[in-house]
Amino acid sequence: DAMVIQNPRYQVTQFGKPVTLSCSQTLNHNVMYWYQQKSSQAPKLLFHYYDKDFNNEADTPDNFQSRRPNTSFCFLDIRSPGLGDTAMYLCATSRLQGTYGYTFGSGTRLTVV
Amino acid sequence: DAKTTQPNSMESNEEEPVHLPCNHSTISGTDYIHWYRQLPSQGPEYVIHGLTSNVNNRMASLAIAEDRKSSTLILHRATLRDAAVYYCILRDMNDMRFGAGTRLTVKP
Numbered sequence: 001d002a003m004v005i006q007n008p009r010y011q012v013t014q015f016g017k018p019v020t021l022s023c024s025q026t027l028n029h030n031v032m033y034w035y036q037q038k039s040s041q042a043p044k045l046l047f048h049y050y051d052k053d054f055n056n057e058a059d060t061p062d063n064f065q066s067r068r069p070n071t072s073f074c075f076l077d078i079r080s081p082g083l084g085d086t087a088m089y090l091c092a093t094s095r096l097q098g099t100y101g102y103t104f105g106s107g108t109r110l111t112v113v
Numbered sequence: 114d115a116k117t118t119q120p121n122s123m124e125s126n127e128e129e130p131v132h133l134p135c136n137h138s139t140i141s142g143t144d145y146i147h148w149y150r151q152l153p154s155q156g157p158e159y160v161i162h163g164l165t166s167n168v169n170n171r172m173a174s175l176a177i178a179e180d181r182k183s184s185t186l187i188l189h190r191a192t193l194r195d196a197a198v199y200y201c202i203l204r205d206m207n208d209m210r211f212g213a214g215t216r217l218t219v220k221p
Contacts, residue, residue, distance in 0.1 A: 042200065042212060042213055043157065092156075099145055101147060105156050
């Protein structure tokens with residue numbers, strides 16, 4: 001089945017130690033998104049790629065970076081994680097039109113210790 | 114950004130219909146109304162979406178007001194597996210931003 005896969009499912013990292021989360025898709029969607037969801041909160045959009053064009057939300061910290069080497073893969077890099085970055089990170093894909101829905105991965109639960 | 118307003122929580126009895134309301138008074142003509150739900154420890158799951166006309170699928174129905182300033186997600190027979198946070202979202206071309214959502218509790 002076509003899907004969005006996030007790895008790892010759970011990640012524990014030390015304060016200040018760089019960490020990379022990955023997302024892959026078999027849907028051939030041209031848009032990929034990263035969301036951050038803290039406990040008991042709604043998902044918050046960090047940034048998205050339309051093909052190779054990167055679009056950053058104005059309030060996304062500089063500590064968060066992203067790479068999209070090809071259509072299928074997208075990475076979230078956190079350069080120096082802080083305790084406040086503990087959250088679920090969700091990857092989603094879609095086509096670039098309002099009529100299309102999003103397909104989400106199961107998320108990576110990141111804990112910074 | 115066009116925003117949505119939903120009740121924080123709702124309760125339903127199992128096997129009864131549930132009507133989840135959403136207000137979006139600043140909706141623009143090109144915004145699609147999307148509904149997603151999120152079960153505990155999972156990513157959000159697409160439920161249904163529409164533009165102007167009411168929509169039905171195997172999961173739910175979406176009733177859209179004539180002026181498009183509000184909509185209602187209808188679960189025809191709630192089950193315990195429908196307990197989740199339901200998000201009503203307006204989607205434009207580029208991205209989709211979540212509001213706080215409605216936490217639905219289903220009682221046996």
